[in-house]
Amino acid sequence: MLSRVAENLFWIGRYVERAENVARLIDAVRRMVTLPAQFGRSTTNEWSSALIAAGARDQLGKEVESAEQQIAIQHLIFDMDNPSSVKNSFTRARENARAVRAALTQESWEAINTAWREMRDFTPEHVKGAQLLDLLDWIKAKSAIFRGSNYGTMMRGDGYDFIRMGAAIERIDSTARLLDVKYHVLLPTLQDVGSVEDHYQWLSLLQAASAQRAYFFATQADVTPKGVAKFLILNNHFPRSIVFNVRLADAAVADLESFYGQPSLCRQPLSDLANRLSSLSIDQILNAGLHEFLTDVIEQNAKNALHLAEAYGFAPIIGEETGLGSDTEQ
Amino acid sequence: MAFDEMQNDGQVREAYQVLQRWLDETHQDDLHQKRREAEALFRRLGITFAVYGEGGDVDRLIPFDLIPRVFSATEWDLIDRGVKQRARALNLFVKDVYGGKEIFRAGEIPESILANNDAYLPLMDGVTPPAGVFTHIVGVDLVRTGPEDFFVLEDNARTPSGVSYMLENRETMRRLFPDLFQSGSVRPVDGYPDLLRKTLTEVAPEGAGQYPSIVVMTPGHFNSAYYEHSFLADEMGVPLVEGSDLFVEDDKVFMRTTTGPQPVHVIYRRIDDAFLDPEAFRPDSALGVPGLMRAYRAGGVTIVNAPGTGVCDDKAIYCYMPEITRFYLGEEMILPNVPTWRCSEPDALAHVMDNIADLVLKEVHGSGGYGMLIGPAATKAEIDAYADRVRADPKAFIAQPTLALSTSPTLVEAGIAPRHVDFRPFALVGKQVRLTPGGLTRVAMREGSLVVNSSQGGGVKDTWVLTS
Numbered sequence: 001m002l003s004r005v006a007e008n009l010f011w012i013g014r015y016v017e018r019a020e021n022v023a024r025l026i027d028a029v030r031r032m033v034t035l036p037a038q039f040g041r042s043t044t045n046e047w048s049s050a051l052i053a054a055g056a057r058d059q060l061g062k063e064v065e066s067a068e069q070q071i072a073i074q075h076l077i078f079d080m081d082n083p084s085s086v087k088n089s090f091t092r093a094r095e096n097a098r099a100v101r102a103a104l105t106q107e108s109w110e111a112i113n114t115a116w117r118e119m120r121d122f123t124p125e126h127v128k129g130a131q132l133l134d135l136l137d138w139i140k141a142k143s144a145i146f147r148g149s150n151y152g153t154m155m156r157g158d159g160y161d162f163i164r165m166g167a168a169i170e171r172i173d174s175t176a177r178l179l180d181v182k183y184h185v186l187l188p189t190l191q192d193v194g195s196v197e198d199h200y201q202w203l204s205l206l207q208a209a210s211a212q213r214a215y216f217f218a219t220q221a222d223v224t225p226k227g228v229a230k231f232l233i234l235n236n237h238f239p240r241s242i243v244f245n246v247r248l249a250d251a252a253v254a255d256l257e258s259f260y261g262q263p264s265l266c267r268q269p270l271s272d273l274a275n276r277l278s279s280l281s282i283d284q285i286l287n288a289g290l291h292e293f294l295t296d297v298i299e300q301n302a303k304n305a306l307h308l309a310e311a312y313g314f315a316p317i318i319g320e321e322t323g324l325g326s327d328t329e330q
Numbered sequence: 331m332a333f334d335e336m337q338n339d340g341q342v343r344e345a346y347q348v349l350q351r352w353l354d355e356t357h358q359d360d361l362h363q364k365r366r367e368a369e370a371l372f373r374r375l376g377i378t379f380a381v382y383g384e385g386g387d388v389d390r391l392i393p394f395d396l397i398p399r400v401f402s403a404t405e406w407d408l409i410d411r412g413v414k415q416r417a418r419a420l421n422l423f424v425k426d427v428y429g430g431k432e433i434f435r436a437g438e439i440p441e442s443i444l445a446n447n448d449a450y451l452p453l454m455d456g457v458t459p460p461a462g463v464f465t466h467i468v469g470v471d472l473v474r475t476g477p478e479d480f481f482v483l484e485d486n487a488r489t490p491s492g493v494s495y496m497l498e499n500r501e502t503m504r505r506l507f508p509d510l511f512q513s514g515s516v517r518p519v520d521g522y523p524d525l526l527r528k529t530l531t532e533v534a535p536e537g538a539g540q541y542p543s544i545v546v547m548t549p550g551h552f553n554s555a556y557y558e559h560s561f562l563a564d565e566m567g568v569p570l571v572e573g574s575d576l577f578v579e580d581d582k583v584f585m586r587t588t589t590g591p592q593p594v595h596v597i598y599r600r601i602d603d604a605f606l607d608p609e610a611f612r613p614d615s616a617l618g619v620p621g622l623m624r625a626y627r628a629g630g631v632t633i634v635n636a637p638g639t640g641v642c643d644d645k646a647i648y649c650y651m652p653e654i655t656r657f658y659l660g661e662e663m664i665l666p667n668v669p670t671w672r673c674s675e676p677d678a679l680a681h682v683m684d685n686i687a688d689l690v691l692k693e694v695h696g697s698g699g700y701g702m703l704i705g706p707a708a709t710k711a712e713i714d715a716y717a718d719r720v721r722a723d724p725k726a727f728i729a730q731p732t733l734a735l736s737t738s739p740t741l742v743e744a745g746i747a748p749r750h751v752d753f754r755p756f757a758l759v760g761k762q763v764r765l766t767p768g769g770l771t772r773v774a775m776r777e778g779s780l781v782v783n784s785s786q787g788g789g790v791k792d793t794w795v796l797t798s
Contacts, residue, residue: 002575003586098376099551102564106375113376158588260589312588315574 003313005103006162008096010308012104013166015093016112019086020143021174022076023136025050028181028208030132033069035200046181047072053181054084073132074124086139090116103159107149115142158259161252165308168249172301175242176294178209179232202228209240229290230282242297246274249304266307273300332734333476334748335399345402345796352510353397353739353746361396361741364506368394371505377498379554379784393789394499395740396506399751399771400794409472409480409755410765412665415655417468417757420487420642422658424464427641428454438653446725447647448695449488449640451603453610457627457636460533461761464636465643467526467598468757469493472665474736481668481733482651483752487643488635489600492770492790493756494558497522497565499792500768517795519768523565525758526598530566532760533632534595542595544568545585547576549601549617559600573601578621581628596632597622603637645694645728646672668733674725682729686717689729704780706732735780738791740773750774752782753793767795 029050048067051057056075057064059082063071077086094116097109104112118138127135147167154160203223206212215223215231218238235241250270257264285293308314336346369391372378378389401409426433427444434441444450469490471483500519504511527544534542548559550572563570575585576594584591599606605615610623625631641647647654649670655663671678671689682689691703703716720727737748755769771791772782782788 001588002569002571003588004572004575005569006588095551098556098560100570101376101560102570109376110374114374117373256588262589313586313590315586 001103001158004315005100006158006312007309007314008100009103009159009162010166010314012093012096012100012112013163014170015089015096015166016115016143016146017167017170018084018174019089019093019115020140021170021178022054022084022086022089023139023143024208024210025054025174025178025181026073026076026132027136028178028204029072030136031204031207032201035204049181051075053177055177056082070124073127077127077135078122078124087119090119090142105149105153107153108146111142111146111149115146118142156255158256161256161259162312165249165252165256168245168252169301169305169308171240172242172245172249173298175209175232175240175245176297176301178205179229180291180294181205199223205232211238211240214238226282226286229286233285233293234277234280234282243274243277246270246277246301250274253308265311266304269300269307270304273304332748332750333474333479333736335474335736335738335751345400345405348510348513348515349398349400352507358741358745365394365396365741368396368502368506371502372498375498377494377557379557392495392784393775393787394502395749395773395775395789395791396503397739397741397746398503398792398794399738399753400796402796403798406767406795408664410767412480412482412663413468413470413472413755413757413765414763415659415661415664416470416482416485416651417465417759417763419651419655419658420468420485421462421464421759423647423654424487424636424639424642425458425462426658428457428464428638433654433657436657438657439647439650443646443650444641447641447644449603449638449644451638451641453623453627454636454638459636460535460632463533463759465639466529466533466634466636466759467493468759469754470665470757472753472755473668473733474753475734476736480665482663482665483668484645485643485648485651486754488640489602490754490756491555491558491600492754492772493522494561495790496756496766496768496770496793497561499770499790503792515797517767517797519766522756522766523562525764525766526562527566527568529758529760529764530596530598530632530634533634535629535632538595543593544596544598545571545576545594547571547573547597547599547601549573549605553600555600562598571597573605573617573619576619576622578619578625578630581621581625581630583619583622583625583631594631596634598634603640606633606637645670645692646674646725649728668730671729672725673720673727673729678729679720679724682720682727683717686713686729688732690732691716691720691727691729694726694728702781704732707778707780732780738771738773740775740789740791742775742777747777749777750780750782751791768793 029046032046045066047069048065051060051064051067051072054076060067060075075082075085079085080088082088094112097104097112101109122135150160150163202225203212206215206223206228209232211231215228218235219227219231221227231238231241233242236243238244253264253267253270257267336343336349342350372391372394378391423433431441433439465487467490469486469492471486472480473483474480496519530544531542544566545568546559546563548556548570550556560570569585571585577584577586583594583597585594601617604611605617607618607620607622608615609620623637626633626637648667649672651667652663655661671682673679673682687705689705693701703712705713735750735752738751739746740749751771751773753769753771755765758764771793773789773791774780774782775787775789
């Protein structure tokens, strides 16, 4: 497979997953801000926290501190200047998919093309009140259709693995960031263990990750900060947990190794991260500082993506204008 | 009154009987509904062409007309022989231009014609590609003015586009109107990708083995014809590459893959000569592959169509096609040219100036329907301005009579109405010349308009060639 095609597939996996995860982040905040004060409505600005967790401080500057829902929605969903906005993610996924059209199945291509086309019909003005939830559901559904199309129609070969790899890397990043929202909302939270506020805030987090039932099913325990953090970081069976996705990425590279019949340079660091996470207890993580731990995971994860790029010959990104200027078809 | 492909003087032509029955049985509202379905389908599948820098939706649809254009077996036989003859003659001419230049020495064509031709590449002098083929994919634009009267309007010998529409239009018709094809009287077109692959395989460089490595090369997904590039690569099951995917080492071409460099033997490029290789042509181009021409001249790779083939398809050469056909094949043209006046010749120029309001004038090096004057449709001011340009540089222009292009029934808002059409079949030239029974019928959607180019609002139709 052309390295450029592999790179595009990897990024398609990332972009689609990113759109979904931004929707989940917004959903978590949407739930938090509807809580009455005595049930966990924090005194800090949750929308601001979400923006910070999404890395918007660079772009919005001071405005990020006082951002209200409308600004957050505009920035996180619609802003084409925000490289991670949902609209941008769908647009880039579609551009990438178009550039490697033949590497996708008809169904997978249509899933992305349709998401991109329909996204253009939404504007911030349309997203008021209950419509926000509709839009978030729509985004998650589009992501699910893409994932399902891949699962149901793609050859299990390198292309499938690169998409899977992109999705896993992106999800590690986003689950870490989702947990970090909590850190930003209620700093320092860990002293407040067991308070009513705390309970509902952590519950919101589980709900946003579609993890509430899974949590109760797997732990048979109450919602506690430690329990939720442990679940979202260390659970081996929950598909949005950090450790699950590190293993998924590791498995995707293992499949690439066997598909190509040669070892990959990026395998070792991935396995190392997986092993390190498995050896940690939640107490160790919390004692050393949740925020610091999450920051470290995000950095390691970014490095692993670079190792992958190196191993499979991904090129430095070339400006879009290179495609222009030769349009002399007869 | 222009000749109509379907009916004249109330008589429906034989080849259109099936369509006539279908149209009689089908309510027009249903046709409009189906047309909307077709458009939705094209959008969903991404069968679009991209237009950047004009504002609005970057993703445009070429209007698709549901009513097919039909050729009988007899008509097709004529087209088939004529187009193949044309493709052979064009190839022999280019081979000669970059070889012995015999046609000039014989005095059939003035050699000075090369000096004025930007498409002539001195770099190609002395190069003979595998099988002696230069232009492997030839799109010949045909027009018709009567039952037996076909003319070649233009040759496209560089990177002709539109074949994906031939295939997709048929696919769409079969999907929307399966019953229409039940009788089995329409010859299939879906063999094209296979024939293309066969052609590309036949012209691989020596030593490429039985299964040469073939790629389609695109300038990228911002190009207006990108869909077609991607479609053809997909249909043939070969990689779609951009310049940055390739590199040259020891006069061999390789592509960068996840398992390291892999050899490339045949490049079906959909990118202009000037952008192929920054070392040989435009040094500022980031689209090409440094060293590609070196590898090509050393025989390490086949470029399809060959660099420099544009020398045969501009309008200055076009009017010498009768001489060219006679010189190389010893034959008269099966499909004649449209009568053409070369404004470079004083007598012709005088005639053109006297009759400019009745003529069509074209730039010798123009294409795509741009830079034309259609005398009968132009205002006095437009004609005067154009005449000034012609007088200033006569050799840059040719003139042709305004042909009454045939019309074909077309679904428009007001119902079914005649619209002017042309036709582009695609000849494939490898060790033999092959023609898929079909092609791209382009239709001018505006009433009375003669301009069928998609860049000027033209649409497309499915084209049927009947088995009998």
